[in-house]
Amino acid sequence: MRNKHATQLIFELSTTGRSGVVLPECDVPVEDIKQLIPASLLQSQRPALPEVTEPEVIRHFTNLSTLNMSVDTHYYPLGSCTMKYNPKRNERIAAWDGFAQLHPYQSEGSLQGILQLLCDLQQMLAEISGLPAVSLQPAAGAHGELAALMVAAAYFSELGEKRTKVLAPDSAHGTNPASARMAGFDFITIRSQADGRVDLEHLKENLGDDTAVFMITNPSTLGLFDDQVEMIAELVHNTGGLIYLDGANMNAILGITRPGDFGADMMHFNPHKTFSGPHGGGGPGAGPICVTETLRPYLPSPAVSFCEETQTYYLDQGSEKSIGRVRSFFGNVGVLVRAYCYIRTHGPDGLKRVSETAVLNANYLLSLVKEFLEVPHGDRCMHEFVASAMPVREATGLKQPAMDIAKRLLDYGFHPPTVYFPLTVAEGMMMEPTETESKQTLDAFAETLRAIVEQSAETLHNAPHTTGIRRPDEVMAARQPIVKWTKTAD
Amino acid sequence: MPYTYNTPAQQEEMLQSIGANSIDELFDLIPDSVKLGRPLNIPPALGEIALTAHMQELARQNTNITDNTCFLGAGSYDHFVPAVIDTLASRGEFYTSYTPYQPEVSQGNLQVMFEYQTLICQLTGMDVSNASLYDGGSAAVEAMLMAINITRRTSRVIVLESVHPEYRQIIKTYFATIGTEVVSVSDKSQLLDALDETTAAVLIQSPNFFGNLEDVATIAEQVHTVGALLVCSVDPISLGLLKRPGDAGVDIVVAEGQSLGTPLLYGGPYLGIMACREEFVRRLPGRIAGQTVDQDGKRCWVLTLQTREQHIRREKATSNICTNQGLFALRAAIYLSVMGPQGMQDVASLCLQKAHYAQRQLTNLERFETLNDQPFFKEFVIRDKQNDVAGLLEKAEDFNMLAGVALGRWYPQLQDCLLIAVTEKRTVREIDQLVEILGS
Numbered sequence: 001m002r003n004k005h006a007t008q009l010i011f012e013l014s015t016t017g018r019s020g021v022v023l024p025e026c027d028v029p030v031e032d033i034k035q036l037i038p039a040s041l042l043q044s045q046r047p048a049l050p051e052v053t054e055p056e057v058i059r060h061f062t063n064l065s066t067l068n069m070s071v072d073t074h075y076y077p078l079g080s081c082t083m084k085y086n087p088k089r090n091e092r093i094a095a096w097d098g099f100a101q102l103h104p105y106q107s108e109g110s111l112q113g114i115l116q117l118l119c120d121l122q123q124m125l126a127e128i129s130g131l132p133a134v135s136l137q138p139a140a141g142a143h144g145e146l147a148a149l150m151v152a153a154a155y156f157s158e159l160g161e162k163r164t165k166v167l168a169p170d171s172a173h174g175t176n177p178a179s180a181r182m183a184g185f186d187f188i189t190i191r192s193q194a195d196g197r198v199d200l201e202h203l204k205e206n207l208g209d210d211t212a213v214f215m216i217t218n219p220s221t222l223g224l225f226d227d228q229v230e231m232i233a234e235l236v237h238n239t240g241g242l243i244y245l246d247g248a249n250m251n252a253i254l255g256i257t258r259p260g261d262f263g264a265d266m267m268h269f270n271p272h273k274t275f276s277g278p279h280g281g282g283g284p285g286a287g288p289i290c291v292t293e294t295l296r297p298y299l300p301s302p303a304v305s306f307c308e309e310t311q312t313y314y315l316d317q318g319s320e321k322s323i324g325r326v327r328s329f330f331g332n333v334g335v336l337v338r339a340y341c342y343i344r345t346h347g348p349d350g351l352k353r354v355s356e357t358a359v360l361n362a363n364y365l366l367s368l369v370k371e372f373l374e375v376p377h378g379d380r381c382m383h384e385f386v387a388s389a390m391p392v393r394e395a396t397g398l399k400q401p402a403m404d405i406a407k408r409l410l411d412y413g414f415h416p417p418t419v420y421f422p423l424t425v426a427e428g429m430m431m432e433p434t435e436t437e438s439k440q441t442l443d444a445f446a447e448t449l450r451a452i453v454e455q456s457a458e459t460l461h462n463a464p465h466t467t468g469i470r471r472p473d474e475v476m477a478a479r480q481p482i483v484k485w486t487k488t489a490d
Numbered sequence: 491m492p493y494t495y496n497t498p499a500q501q502e503e504m505l506q507s508i509g510a511n512s513i514d515e516l517f518d519l520i521p522d523s524v525k526l527g528r529p530l531n532i533p534p535a536l537g538e539i540a541l542t543a544h545m546q547e548l549a550r551q552n553t554n555i556t557d558n559t560c561f562l563g564a565g566s567y568d569h570f571v572p573a574v575i576d577t578l579a580s581r582g583e584f585y586t587s588y589t590p591y592q593p594e595v596s597q598g599n600l601q602v603m604f605e606y607q608t609l610i611c612q613l614t615g616m617d618v619s620n621a622s623l624y625d626g627g628s629a630a631v632e633a634m635l636m637a638i639n640i641t642r643r644t645s646r647v648i649v650l651e652s653v654h655p656e657y658r659q660i661i662k663t664y665f666a667t668i669g670t671e672v673v674s675v676s677d678k679s680q681l682l683d684a685l686d687e688t689t690a691a692v693l694i695q696s697p698n699f700f701g702n703l704e705d706v707a708t709i710a711e712q713v714h715t716v717g718a719l720l721v722c723s724v725d726p727i728s729l730g731l732l733k734r735p736g737d738a739g740v741d742i743v744v745a746e747g748q749s750l751g752t753p754l755l756y757g758g759p760y761l762g763i764m765a766c767r768e769e770f771v772r773r774l775p776g777r778i779a780g781q782t783v784d785q786d787g788k789r790c791w792v793l794t795l796q797t798r799e800q801h802i803r804r805e806k807a808t809s810n811i812c813t814n815q816g817l818f819a820l821r822a823a824i825y826l827s828v829m830g831p832q833g834m835q836d837v838a839s840l841c842l843q844k845a846h847y848a849q850r851q852l853t854n855l856e857r858f859e860t861l862n863d864q865p866f867f868k869e870f871v872i873r874d875k876q877n878d879v880a881g882l883l884e885k886a887e888d889f890n891m892l893a894g895v896a897l898g899r900w901y902p903q904l905q906d907c908l909l910i911a912v913t914e915k916r917t918v919r920e921i922d923q924l925v926e927i928l929g930s
Contacts, residue, residue: 010605010827020828021572023836027918028847033731033839036846037865041703043733046831048612057574057828061820065583067598072582078591085493086586089538095576097556098549104757105562105895106553110887113551114756124532139624139758142800142810150667178800178810182635184668187805225519255530256517262524276493279588280817281599282777284624284759300663324663328565328627328656328746329757341545345492347535356513357494363516364504379509380519410594418591421801438495439504467594469784477782477794481771483618484608485781 002468006063011485013060014050020057067468068281069415075441077365079384079418079430080173080221082251082273090276090341099337104329108314114333115313119304121340125290128343128351129247129267130260133296135303136288137331141248142175144268144287145215147326149183151266151291151298152213152242154323158298161240163212169198171222171422173246176215185212192424196222196377198232211241218262219249221422221430222377223362223384233263242266242295250274251434252359252383255352259290266291275339286335297321302330357435358383361442365433368446372453376425384432386425387417389453393427396457402427405452407471408463412448492538555754555892559920561848563869563911564699564895565626565654566757567749569727569837570915575751575824585817589777593792599816600791603779606823613729613826613834614743615736616765620776622814622822623762626746627657630693630723631664632775632809633742633764637691637719638670639808640773646671647691648684652698653723655900661693678709685716691742695723696735700861700909701845701869703732710739726750726763726822728867730838742766751825752818761818772798775809840914841868848912848921855929861907869911871897877906882928889927891920 033042052060069076076083094100102114122134138144149166156163166180167188180187188206191199198216207214214236219225226232233243245259245267251274259267271277272285279285291299301318315330346354359382366375366385373387392401406416406429418430433442452460464470496504501513510516517525536544560568579585583598590596590603603621610619623629634647647665649658651674658674665672670690675681681692692713696704706722713720719741727749735743747761748754766774772795780794800807829837845868852858852872861871872894874882879896886893898905912921 009601009608010823011608019830019832020574021830021833023570023833023840023914026840026843028844028921030843031846033842036842037703037731037867040707041705041733041865043729043731043737046835047729047734049609049826049829049831049834051830051832052827054572054574054828057824058578060827061578061602061824062581064598064601065578065581067596067601068583068587069592069595070583070585070587072586074595076588078588081588083588087493089541091580091585093542093545093549096545096549097554098546098552100753100755101554101556102552102756103555103560103562103568103754103892104566105564106892107883107887110553110892111756113548116551117548127531139628140811140813142812143624143628146810150663153667173812174800174802174804174807175810175812177805178803178807181805181807182664182668182810227519227521230521230524253520255526257520257524257526261526278585278817280585280815281587281596281602281820282589282621282816283813284815284817285813286759323666325656325659326628326663327660327758328625328654328760331757332624332759333756334759341541344533344536344544345538345541348529348532350492350535351530351532353494356516357496359516360496360501360504360508360513363508363510367507367509380516382519406592407594410592415595416592436493436495439500464594469594469597469788469790470786472593472784472790472792473782474792474794477780477792478797481778481794482781483604483771483778483794484611485604 002066003063006060009485010052010060011050013052013056016051018051018053020052020054074413074415075437075445076415077417077431077433078415079432080248082432082434084276084434085436086276086278087342090338093341094334094337112313115304117340118336119306119313121336122304124343125269125288128254129290130258131264131267131290132293133291133299134288135299136336137300137327138268138287138289139327139332140285141268141270141287142179143326144289145175145179146182147300148244148266148268148289149179149185149213150323151295153183154298154321155295156212158321164210166213166215167206167211168215171220171424172215172217173221173248176246196220196224197226197228200228203232204235207235207239209239211236211239213242213244215244215246217246217248219252219382222386223381224377225382229262249383252355254355255348256355265295271335271339275342277335277338284332284335286332298323300324300326354435361433361435361437365431365442365446369449372450384430386428386430388425389427389429392453398457398461402429404460404463408452408460410464411466414445414448558890558892560892561894561910561912561924562892564909565746566754567911567913568754568915569749569913571751571753572828574828575821578824579817579821584820589813590793593790597790600779602820602823604781604791606819607779609823609826610763610765613726614765615734616743617768618771619765620774620778622819623764623776623811624815625758625760625762626723626744627660629744629762629764630657631661633721633744634661634691634693636742636773636775637721640770641690641719643688643690644670645688646673648673648675648681648689649693650681651676652700653693653695654699657723682712685712685718687716689716689718691719691721693721697725697728697867697869700871701866702864703867706735706738706740725867727838727841730834731842747818747822750822752821759815759818761815761822773808776811777814837914841912844916844921845870845912848910851921851925852928857929868913869909871907871909874906874908879906879908886927891924891927893924893928
């Protein structure tokens with residue numbers, strides 16, 4: 001239960017002279033610090049950190065945690081984020097000394113267990129994606145996109161081709177264009193048709209011998225599988241370009257179809273979504289990438305390989321064509337350990353059932369929601385769908401009904417869907433129930449939503465009514481940024 | 491299916507509501523030509539008991555630093571992690587939540603971000619911090635990209651060879667793609683020669699990869715004379731004693747934050763720290779939390795300055811970065827809170843004294859000599875006059891001791907050298923044992 005008195009910042013709890021930790025006495029002969037370090041490099045005073053005790057720290061942060069909605073406590077259908085249950089067995093295992101207390105520069109001989117795990121994970125991701133060559137190094141999905149686009153750039157450079165453009169549909173995640181720019185490409189937005197699929201004519205107009213990569217999210221951010229994908233791949237491949245698959249929505253197609261089989265040359269996984277690494281309040285994730293055999297030499301190095309002769313696992317520094325490192329050490333291994341546990345827990349049938357259940361849950365929720373909200377892209381979806389609150393705008397005159405409904409959901413103890421994304425749906429509400437929610441939860445959510453859309457404009461617009469704070473002033477926060485605490489005179 | 495609930499009867503009801511005959515029918519959108527049509531070729535499912543046994547088997551094949559004594563560093567350090575950190579960070583409300591898109595139900599995470607940003611500013615002496623990036627290495631490259639955006643000088647940057655070799659490799663990878671020249675210099679005089687009006691930024695590390703302290707303030711002055719920016723990678727633990735980079739003229743500070751309460755984790759996930767001067771705040775990559783008030787006037791926190799970010803700006807964003815390392819920023823915030831000024835000073839002093847004791851004892855031996863006589867913090871290099879670093883490491887491993895990091899893989903001229911890190915966790919007995927083993 002939230003403690004009503006716990007409203008201070010840690011700095012405001014500080015009392016001079018307190019400390020939360022007692023360190024041991026120095027057990028080696030102590031030298032005068034000034035003999036070891038020149039005075040010009042030393043600090044004249046101690047860092048101005050807060051001074052609090054261990055119990056104060058525990059109470060402060062425990063109370064802060066109670067201000068969050070989370071998957072462990074609430075239904076969290078945040079579209080595109082795959083907020084599924086995070087298995088506790090994976091948390092426990094990843095924290096064992098045999099995984100958590102390993103230094104990245106230990107000898108390979110002392111790391112055979114973790115190297116085997118990573119090597120096997122590479123193979124499993126290759127099989128799930130249908131793309132044989134894997135790099136586990138990228139630290140997040142966006143980082144994987146960037147690494148893969150660098151791979152593409154290195155590949156074209158090797159071919160002696162000057163390809164300057166990366167294309168993606170208007171429904172793409174913002175990371176796609178941002179990654180393209182960081183990898184040195186120009187970015188072109190391709191229109192979607194009214195039905196949410198890629199506008200092939202517009203794509204054709206923009207394809208040419210300067211096309212490097214077409215990035216596609218399939219299933220798309222609208223929760224639709226673009227059945228033109230083979231044709232799109234053929235068009236792009238005919239110009240000599242590559243297809244990148246944004247793997248954000250892999251939760252819909254595990255064991256059902258594989259990006260490598262529908263024409264993708266490169267992709268990333270989001271193990272923190274699809275394979276249930278916890279989202280950690282905004283990270284860490286991981287962003288392993290899988291590519292075709294042709295692109296393998298360009299992957300970031302190192303990867304893990306198995307030496308048949310010595311029967312040992314080792315860090316393979318890769319070919320001279322490798323783009324090199326994109327991250328220090330071996331990437332977000334802790335997230336990968338959880339992904340490995342998740343895949344091993346499910347096996348081939350289990351992974352397929354994950355996707356089947358996720359798609360069943362999403363379609364079921366869609367069947368309930370379409371009764372009172374508009375769902376512009378049809379009666380069927382994959383693992384998520386985008387509803388539109390436009391009917392509520394018409395009925396109530398509210399300017400931003402999706403926002404108002406989202407805020408009202410908070411009063412009923414539900415985390416809202418993703419709102420105003422993708423940009424192609426007016427008053428969009430993107431709902432992704434995931435496979436780990438029960439029918440009862442989906443029923444309760446839909447019933448609540450139904451009740452909310454019938455409420456008065458005033459009730460909606462003034463929501464939330466019951467949360468600790470209500471509609472913070474974001475404009476003020478951006479106009480006069482206060483991004484750290486400063487001590488005010490007493 | 492361990493984590494789903496719906497019974498076959500419920501699934502039937504759900505299909506009826508949808509108006510579908512089977513689950514298979516829901517996948518009709520996918521053309522048959524691309525359907526897999528066979529089970530995935532991955533190992534069969536394991537129940538919790540079998541999985542636990544399998545993972546124990548894998549874990550046993552790793553030498554862990556709890557059962558062994560760790561003198562390895564080179565960017566990843568065996569510092570003490572107070573128990574409160576695991577207790578708090580394993581609360582489901584923290585680790586199973588996500589990016590605070592709905593501030594009303596994310597005040598916990600937002601306030602943690604705000605406190606983290608403040609703590610990083612207090613520690614580094616910088617004006618503003620973001621809410622973290624992936625790791626020290628990618629923070630370094632993001633800082634260099636940021637410096638290019640600020641100075642509008644796209645042709646070249648300079649990196650000291652004493653910066654972590656893997657960080658330099660990351661920079662090489664990123665900059666090869668965008669076509670900016672990365673000039674590598676070995677010391678201060680080469681740096682002076684290389685600096686010119688086309689240089690966007692200089693990256694240094696202090697303590698550097700070899701553990702030595704750079705004269706940051708002097709370098710900052712030189713870098714600023716040509717209008718370039720100084721990016722400095724620091725060891726956050728060292729700031730319990732050493733002059734803060736913000737007081738030494740650094741423009742952008744980056745750091746690997748693993749030392750602040752995160753175990754080694756075989757290299758990740760870690761924490762990328764980035765802080766800068768006030769005037770660059772709108773060029774910072776990554777999430778930032780800001781203070782505001784709600785409609786009733788209550789103080790609260792939101793994500794702010796989002797117009798820098800990819801979900802708004804798309805191809806014009808300051809970076810493609812989407813999330814921070816929330817859980818590890820939380821760990822660092824708890825660490826710095828529980829340590830406080832005294833704890834940070836004590837940890838830094840213990841590291842300093844113990845590392846110097848170890849260095850003295852080792853270099854008293856006939857077999858070893860120091861590489862240079864520059865001041866160092868918690869890490870130092872020794873040269874093996876018998877040129878058998880591999881043999882030394884192997885011998886130490888037999889005594890459950892991870893003695894150091896061999897430098898030859900990055901610096902061929904240092905193939906007879908060992909980099910040794912000594913944290914506050916090492917005891918005089920362990921240090922004496924290391925000296926005895928390496929000297930025998």
